[in-house]
Amino acid sequence: MKQIILNQFDMNTPGHIWPGFWRHPRDRMDYLDLAYWQSVAGIAERGLIDSIFFADVFGVYDVYGQSPEAALRAGTQVPINDPTLIIPSMAAATRHLGFGVTSNLSLEPPYLLARRLSTLDHLTKGRIAWNIVTGFLASAARGVGLETIQRHDDRYEVAEEYMDVLYQLWEGSWEDDAVVKDVATGLYTRPDRVHRVDHRGRHFRVDAIALTEPSPQRTPTLYQAGASTRGRAFSARHAETILISGHTKAIVAETVRDIRRQAQAFGRDPRDPKIVLGATIIAAPTTAEARDLYEDYRGHVDARGALTILAGWTGVDFSRYGLDEPIRHIDSPAAQSTLELLTIRSPDRVWTVRDLVAFEPIAGHGPFIVGSGAAVAEELIDWAAATDIDGFNFTRLVMPESLTAIVDLVVPELQSRGAFKRAYAEGTLRRKLQGHDRLPSSHPAGRFQRRRAGAA
Amino acid sequence: MKQIILNQFDMNTPGHIWPGFWRHPRDRMDYLDLAYWQSVAGIAERGLIDSIFFADVFGVYDVYGQSPEAALRAGTQVPINDPTLIIPSMAAATRHLGFGVTSNLSLEPPYLLARRLSTLDHLTKGRIAWNIVTGFLASAARGVGLETIQRHDDRYEVAEEYMDVLYQLWEGSWEDDAVVKDVATGLYTRPDRVHRVDHRGRHFRVDAIALTEPSPQRTPTLYQAGASTRGRAFSARHAETILISGHTKAIVAETVRDIRRQAQAFGRDPRDPKIVLGATIIAAPTTAEARDLYEDYRGHVDARGALTILAGWTGVDFSRYGLDEPIRHIDSPAAQSTLELLTIRSPDRVWTVRDLVAFEPIAGHGPFIVGSGAAVAEELIDWAAATDIDGFNFTRLVMPESLTAIVDLVVPELQSRGAFKRAYAEGTLRRKLQGHDRLPSSHPAGRFQRRRAGAA
Numbered sequence: 001m002k003q004i005i006l007n008q009f010d011m012n013t014p015g016h017i018w019p020g021f022w023r024h025p026r027d028r029m030d031y032l033d034l035a036y037w038q039s040v041a042g043i044a045e046r047g048l049i050d051s052i053f054f055a056d057v058f059g060v061y062d063v064y065g066q067s068p069e070a071a072l073r074a075g076t077q078v079p080i081n082d083p084t085l086i087i088p089s090m091a092a093a094t095r096h097l098g099f100g101v102t103s104n105l106s107l108e109p110p111y112l113l114a115r116r117l118s119t120l121d122h123l124t125k126g127r128i129a130w131n132i133v134t135g136f137l138a139s140a141a142r143g144v145g146l147e148t149i150q151r152h153d154d155r156y157e158v159a160e161e162y163m164d165v166l167y168q169l170w171e172g173s174w175e176d177d178a179v180v181k182d183v184a185t186g187l188y189t190r191p192d193r194v195h196r197v198d199h200r201g202r203h204f205r206v207d208a209i210a211l212t213e214p215s216p217q218r219t220p221t222l223y224q225a226g227a228s229t230r231g232r233a234f235s236a237r238h239a240e241t242i243l244i245s246g247h248t249k250a251i252v253a254e255t256v257r258d259i260r261r262q263a264q265a266f267g268r269d270p271r272d273p274k275i276v277l278g279a280t281i282i283a284a285p286t287t288a289e290a291r292d293l294y295e296d297y298r299g300h301v302d303a304r305g306a307l308t309i310l311a312g313w314t315g316v317d318f319s320r321y322g323l324d325e326p327i328r329h330i331d332s333p334a335a336q337s338t339l340e341l342l343t344i345r346s347p348d349r350v351w352t353v354r355d356l357v358a359f360e361p362i363a364g365h366g367p368f369i370v371g372s373g374a375a376v377a378e379e380l381i382d383w384a385a386a387t388d389i390d391g392f393n394f395t396r397l398v399m400p401e402s403l404t405a406i407v408d409l410v411v412p413e414l415q416s417r418g419a420f421k422r423a424y425a426e427g428t429l430r431r432k433l434q435g436h437d438r439l440p441s442s443h444p445a446g447r448f449q450r451r452r453a454g455a456a
Numbered sequence: 457m458k459q460i461i462l463n464q465f466d467m468n469t470p471g472h473i474w475p476g477f478w479r480h481p482r483d484r485m486d487y488l489d490l491a492y493w494q495s496v497a498g499i500a501e502r503g504l505i506d507s508i509f510f511a512d513v514f515g516v517y518d519v520y521g522q523s524p525e526a527a528l529r530a531g532t533q534v535p536i537n538d539p540t541l542i543i544p545s546m547a548a549a550t551r552h553l554g555f556g557v558t559s560n561l562s563l564e565p566p567y568l569l570a571r572r573l574s575t576l577d578h579l580t581k582g583r584i585a586w587n588i589v590t591g592f593l594a595s596a597a598r599g600v601g602l603e604t605i606q607r608h609d610d611r612y613e614v615a616e617e618y619m620d621v622l623y624q625l626w627e628g629s630w631e632d633d634a635v636v637k638d639v640a641t642g643l644y645t646r647p648d649r650v651h652r653v654d655h656r657g658r659h660f661r662v663d664a665i666a667l668t669e670p671s672p673q674r675t676p677t678l679y680q681a682g683a684s685t686r687g688r689a690f691s692a693r694h695a696e697t698i699l700i701s702g703h704t705k706a707i708v709a710e711t712v713r714d715i716r717r718q719a720q721a722f723g724r725d726p727r728d729p730k731i732v733l734g735a736t737i738i739a740a741p742t743t744a745e746a747r748d749l750y751e752d753y754r755g756h757v758d759a760r761g762a763l764t765i766l767a768g769w770t771g772v773d774f775s776r777y778g779l780d781e782p783i784r785h786i787d788s789p790a791a792q793s794t795l796e797l798l799t800i801r802s803p804d805r806v807w808t809v810r811d812l813v814a815f816e817p818i819a820g821h822g823p824f825i826v827g828s829g830a831a832v833a834e835e836l837i838d839w840a841a842a843t844d845i846d847g848f849n850f851t852r853l854v855m856p857e858s859l860t861a862i863v864d865l866v867v868p869e870l871q872s873r874g875a876f877k878r879a880y881a882e883g884t885l886r887r888k889l890q891g892h893d894r895l896p897s898s899h900p901a902g903r904f905q906r907r908r909a910g911a912a
Contacts, residue, residue, distance in 0.1 A: 012575075014644055015644070020642065022637065022644065023639045023642055032578045032579070033579075034544055034547065034548045034579050035548070038548065058567075058568075058571075058667070059664070059667075060664075060665060060667070067647075068647070068650070068665060069647040072644070072645040072646075072647045072650055073642070073643055073644060073645065073647060074642065074644060075637075075644030075645065078645070078665075078667065079630075079635070079645070079667060079668050079669040080571075080667050080668070081571070081574070081575040081578060081579075081667075081668055082571055082572050082575040084541065085540065085541065085543075085544050085572070085575050085576060085579060086544065086579065087541075088490055088541050088542065088544060088545045089544045089545040089547075089548045089579075091490065091545075092490045092491070092494065092545045092548070107564075107565065107568060108563075108564050108565075108568060109563065109564075109599075109600040109601060111514075111599040111600050111601075112514075112563060112564060112600065115514075115536075115537070115538055116538050116541070118537070119468075119537040119538040119541050120541060122488045122537060123488065123489075123490050123537075123541060123542065123545075139664055142662070142663040142664050143565075143567040143662060143663075143664035143667075144565040144567045144568065144662075145565060145567075145660055145661035145662060174535075179535070181478065181531075183478075183479045186476065186479055186529070186530065186758055187529055188470055188471070188478065188528070188529060188530060188531030189528040189529065189531065189534070189535070190528075191523075191524070191525040191528045191529060194524070194528055204601055205601035206598070206599060206600075206601055207598040207599075208515070208516075208595055208596075208598050208599035209516060209524060209534075211514070211515075211516070211534065211535060211536050211537075211599075212535050212536070212537055213535040302642055
C-alpha cells in the first residue's frame, strides 16, 4: 500500500491558520521558548512524522480594516519571529524529523539565502526543506522600503532567475571532492574543485564562489505551494513537495492530475512531485469524543482573526461586511477569482462571510477529519486513494495536544493498515522522500551539476 | 577589584584568526556539528565566560594572489557558515552564557535584520549581542551583485541611518505593555500600544510596525570593533562593548583613553563602554608546559593562511613578496597606514613578512600570554590595570583544549585574586555587563524610546 506522508504545519507566531487557540485552557504553545519547540519536535519524531513545516510571512495582515489592528488583537501571525532560528535546536533534539521552512526570495539577495539554507542543511545533517515563496503582502514591501510589490507574473520571472542563481551556488560551485582536509599537506579545500559563479542576468549579478561546502542535500528539498496558474507551473517545474489545498475529493483529484500532467510536460516523472494536502485533523479515543473536541476547538477560534487572514489572501476588506452577508454580494473585482476558487465548487450553497471562518472545510483550508484514531486513519487512506495525493499537512490547533493525538491515536492505526512506515528510513530528507540525496540531473538544477569523467 | 570580562572569540568556519589548527592531532573542532557547538558552550559556561563572540565574513579573502586559492587551501575563513543558526542550540544547552554575533548591515534591509536579532534575543532570553559590521570585502559586494563597495566614510553615514531605523523598530514600535494575552477578552496585543515606524531617510524607507514583540533587551547588546577614526567615533557613540587590538600596554592604554574621551564627548559615562582586548592565551599546568604548548601550536599555524587574512585587512598582496623581505619595502600606498599601525610602534625592529604571521604579537592580534594558570591570571590582571581595559577576547586556538585550559587553569586563579566573578549575575547579557536590561535614555537609541506618564 502507498505510504502516506505526514507533515505538521506550524509557524513561529501565536496564531497560525486558525487564530485564537492561545486562549484554550490546555494550549501550551510558547513560541518564544526553545524548550517548547524541542518538545514539539520530540512528539513529532516519536510519531515518525516526516517533517514539521514552518510557514512564514514577512509583514502583517492589514487588509481587514485597512490596518494591522485586527491581526494584532487576535495574535494572527503577528508578532512573527524568524522560523529558521528554532530549527537547529529542534534538530539537535531529534535524529530523523525533517524541517520545512518558508523563506521569501523577494527580500534578500540569493547569495545570502544560499548560505543560510546551506548552513541549515549542514546542521540538520540534510533534513531541511525550503518552501519557496515569492511574497504577497504589501506590508512586507513597505517594511523593506519598496513602493509596491511586483506584478504577480513578474515575480515568477524574477523567481526563475533567482532559482538559477541558487542552483549555480548549490550545485555548481563546489565539487563533491573539493574538501579533502588533508593533514599531511595542510590542504583543506582543493581550489581547482571550487568554481566561481559568474551570473549576469536581468535581475541578478553574482560573481563569487559559494561560501559553504557541499551540504548533504546540496539544494535543500524544495517545497512550493503556488496555487495560481503561474505558481502551479513553477511548482511543476521545481518543487519536490507541492502543498495544495481543496475541500472535496473531486477538486483535489483534479488539482493532482493537473500537477502531475504539468510535471510530466517539464520532463519529470509525474509521480516525482510529492503532493501534500492541507488538512485539519481532530482525533480522540472515540469519534464521539472527537466531535466534542471539535466543538471545543471551534469555540476557541477567533473568527475576526481568521477573517483577517482571508482578507489578506483575497484582498477583500471583510470588515466592511456583516458576518451574515452572502459573499456573492462582495463586489471587489480583484477578489472575485479567489472567492470563486473558495466557493464556486459548492454552487448550491449560499455562503456567508461567517461561513468562511466557521472552522469548517473551505477550499483554502482543506478537509476537516474528525474521529477516533481508526476513523481518521480510514479517512486519510480514503482521501489518498481517491485523489492520488501523497500525504497531508496538518494544521496546527491546540498544542501540543492536537499533534499528540495524531501521533498516539492516528499513526498506529495507519501503521496497522500498512499505510504508514514503522520506522524512519535512514539518510537525508530527500532520500527519505525521494530515494536519493541529491536532485536528479533531469531537474532544472541538473544543468548546473558537474559530472566528472567516470563519476556515476 | 575590577571584575575582568572574558569572551571567547570564535567563527563558524575551519580556520579563524590563526588558520591551520584543524591539522592539530588534538583538535576536535567540527563546525558543521551542533553537538560540538553545544559542548563548547557547556565548557564556556562552566568557566563563567561572559560570552562567545562569533565573527562572520560574507565573502572570501582573495587579495593574496588575487584569488581565493590560498584561503581555500588553508581553510582560512572559507567555507564559512551562518553563525546565527548555531546560537539557539548553544543557548538551549546553557543558562547564562552570552552570545555575540557579527551581522553585516550592508547586505540586507534593516527590517530583516531587526527581526532576526529580535528572535535571537527572545530565544536566548536576552543573551544576545550584535557586533555591528559595515563590511569591507569586495568579494562580498560581488556576491550580492554590487559593483564596488562603498567608500569607507559613506559606509558609516549609511550605518548611522541604518541604526536609526533599527532603534525605531526595536525601541519605539511596541510598548512594553502592548502584549497582554488576555484570555477573557481574546486580546493578544493592544493595537494602540503598537506604533508604525515611518522613516523616510536618505538611504532607507520603512513604513511598517516591527514584526516582533519586545524582547528582553529590545536592542541587543551592541558590540563594535571599528578601528578607523570614523569607526572609533561610531563605536564611541553606539557600542556598549568595544573590541580593540594592540600588542603593547602603552598602545592599548592610549586607545582606551581615546575611546573613553570620545564616549564622554557623546554624552556617555566614559566607563560605560566595556573595552575588550583581543588576546591569545596559552595556559598549562606549568609555565614550562605552556611554552612547549606554544611551540606546538606555533608549528601548526598555516603561515600562508594567516597572510591571506592580513592581505585582506591591509589590501597588500603578500604573495608578491618573499617571506623574509622587510615589509618597509612594500610600496602599496593603500596599505601603508595599516602596516604602519601594525609595526611603526616598534621602530627599532626590522619587520619581515614572515614576522607578521609568526604567531607572535602584532597590533592586529594583540598580546600573547603564555604560562601557568597563575602566571596568565597575573598577566591579565596586570594588563587590565595598566591599560584600563575591561576584559579580553580570547582567540580560538586548538579546540576545545585551549578554551578548557582557560576555564580550568586561568579562571580559578583570577577568582582567587578577586578579579573574576564566582557566579554569573542573573538576567540578560546587558544586565550582567551594564546593570540594566534596556539601553539608557542617554544612548542614541533613547530618543526613540516611549515613556508613558508615570513610568519609571
